[in-house]
Amino acid sequence: MTIGETSVAGAREYIESALAVAVPITVALLVTVGARILVRRRQARSPSPVWFSLQRRCRRPFRIVVVTTAIVIALPAVGLPATLADIIRHALVLALIAAVTWLLIQLTGVVEDVASSRLDLAVSDNRQSRRITTQILVLRRVAIAVLVFIGIAAGAMTIPWARALGASFLVSAGVLGVVAGLAAQTTLTNLFAGIQIAVADPIRIDDVVVVHDEWGRIEEITLTYVVVRTWDNRRLILPISWFTTNVFQNWTRDEARVLGSIFLHVDFRASVEDLRAEMYRLVQGSPLWDGRDWVLQVVDTTPTTMVVRGLVSSADAPSNWDLRCDVREKLLLFLQQHHPDALPRVRADVSQRNAFNTMAHLTHRSTADQRTRET
Known part of the structure; x- marks a missing residue:
């Protein structure tokens, strides 16, 4: 092969590598720009909370997912040393897992926004709206916890020593399950209590309740605690499991009236x-x-x-x-x-009081006369 042919082959290889890198990244950028334009046009044609929430919540995580995916695809064409390429690829995979988890969490927020936009809490009889709002809120937080757990597990499984550790954990799953259950008993109790409240519907957002002789409204429900805003704007912070194991009054359980x-x-x-x-x-x-x-x-x-x-x-x-x-x-x-x-008043028997005063006066006078005779 002559020098000219070698140069041409090297140039061709360089161009192919450059194209292998540029094409996925360019496609990724076009996808993100096209998605943004599409969402804006749909929102302009038919204003809907779906498109507004998608643009507000999912724009950044979607962009990161697409661009990171393109970089992972283009990485082998860069021609980096094997060790460095493996390190960068692993870092990109972890970033991609985190971005996908973030995107899925934001999608649960879109569902909550759309559902909330269709519910009117301002009406007087808003029991049904408050029930659905509470269920969506609790279930979304459960979904977020599950997604975060899955994301962390997926990221850990990309590490060889973590996979080996996970395999050893699976071997001793019985013992570890008991230990983990005892260690996380309070957390698991609150988690299941939150799911129970979402399904059984004993309390809802904005319910009027009496707890510990305090009158207030349910202001916030999380996976671990419930915030009750009292009539004087104090906040009672109670474990969510408290509402499944104790007696309390719910004035708006059946209706807002x-x-x-x-x-x-x-x-x-x-x-x-x-x-x-x-x-x-x-x-x-x-x-x-x-x-x-x-x-x-x-x-x-x-x-x-x-x-x-x-x-x-x-x-x-x-x-x-x-x-x-x-x-x-x-x-x-x-x-x-x-x-x-x-108006209330205190009464006294005047006749008895006069008789008592007369008796006291006679007794005092008799005592005085006796002292006079003795002197």
Whole structure:
């Protein structure tokens, strides 16, 4: 072979190597640009949360997956030394596994965005929407945990010594399963509790609950804990397994509508009929009342007062709280202005008090006379 032929062959080999590297990378870039243009056009033609969420969440991980795949394909044509090529290939494979895991996690976010966009939590009776929202939230977090575990396992299996270690683990899977189960008992308990809550539906996002004598709303549900926002904006952080093993009150389990109570202590001479008529007038004029239930009854007595309870219903818990406070304040104002004698008071038997004072006076006088005689 002549020098010219050798040069031509070398140039041809160089061009083939360059093309082998450039073509996959160029195709990858064209795919990413084409996907972005396609998503934008579809979003412009028919605005949908699917395309917006895909563009917002999946743009970067999809680009990394495509470009990394192209580099892995083009790597053998670069002509690197075998040892260096193996190291770079392994690093790229790990990056590809991480990128694919990231992309799948973002796709679960797309599903959550699309489902949330079709649910209206602003309506008064939003029980069904809150149930679906809670299930999607919990199941997405379970899926994220599973995807991360699979991604880590897939990355570890690319390492030879990790594969050997995994094989030895499989041999002693029984013992290791018991040890791992004991070590991760709390984590596994919370994980299964989260799945149970998603399926059995005992609590949902925005449910009104009473836990540890604290009234609040379910603000957040994770795989390990539940956040309850109390009426004064404090946060109760409870393990998610607590809600599967303890008794608590859920005021909005079946519907968002809430029936609340108002207690008043009044004097025995108070006119219950006047109070009942005034309460009916108040709830009739309040936009917070849903027009369904109200009642006022004497439910108990104490040595000095009788206990009057009023019940009022509202479309949701915040409205019911405000309605109860409003009715309670105006009923007290009504008693102060029109029936001040109906307010609680302490009574004493004046006749017995006078008899006691007279007896004490006579005893004191008798003692004084006796001392006078003795002197």
